[in-house]
Amino acid sequence: MFNNWAKDSEVTKYLSWYPHRDVGASSLMLELWRGLSSKEKMTMWVCEDKKLKEVIGSVSLLLSDEKKRLGEIGFCFGKNFWGQGIATEVLAKIIEYAFSIGYEMLICRTRQENIAAKKVITKNNMEYLETKEVFWLKDQKNYFLDTYIIKKLI
Numbered sequence: 001m002f003n004n005w006a007k008d009s010e011v012t013k014y015l016s017w018y019p020h021r022d023v024g025a026s027s028l029m030l031e032l033w034r035g036l037s038s039k040e041k042m043t044m045w046v047c048e049d050k051k052l053k054e055v056i057g058s059v060s061l062l063l064s065d066e067k068k069r070l071g072e073i074g075f076c077f078g079k080n081f082w083g084q085g086i087a088t089e090v091l092a093k094i095i096e097y098a099f100s101i102g103y104e105m106l107i108c109r110t111r112q113e114n115i116a117a118k119k120v121i122t123k124n125n126m127e128y129l130e131t132k133e134v135f136w137l138k139d140q141k142n143y144f145l146d147t148y149i150i151k152k153l154i
Helices: 002-006 023-038 086-100 115-123
Strands: 042-049 054-065 070-077 105-111 127-136 141-151
Touching: 002 023, 002 054, 023 042, 054 086, 070 086, 086 105, 086 115, 105 115, 115 141
Parallel strands: 070 105
Antiparallel strands: 042 054, 054 070, 105 141, 127 141
């Protein structure tokens, strides 16, 4: 995680956390993810490149609204793995999985200027829903977040 994406400022540019300074910071984040996953409101996965036998990114599924069965998906991959269709393929699998376990709607949010993430999202048939201005704790600035949605076909 640390070597393939967490320490890279270009990868973390649009994320809510800063690049990790050392392996210890990545270890702490993994522990946090394990704790969140154990509460069954959020599931985190790391994605492994089978040839390299290394983790190359992560994906999350957060239960945002239990009554509406609404989930939010997030994803992040190392720069060396951009442009290969990996994120698009992983997002498709997470959408399929989420619908198979009872989610009715899924959203993805990304900063408005993150064109690459928007391409991944729209390739998975997610449709633009809205834009909201959000205060970003990371750097104490307001940014516009675009939200995309997909609904389970019945």
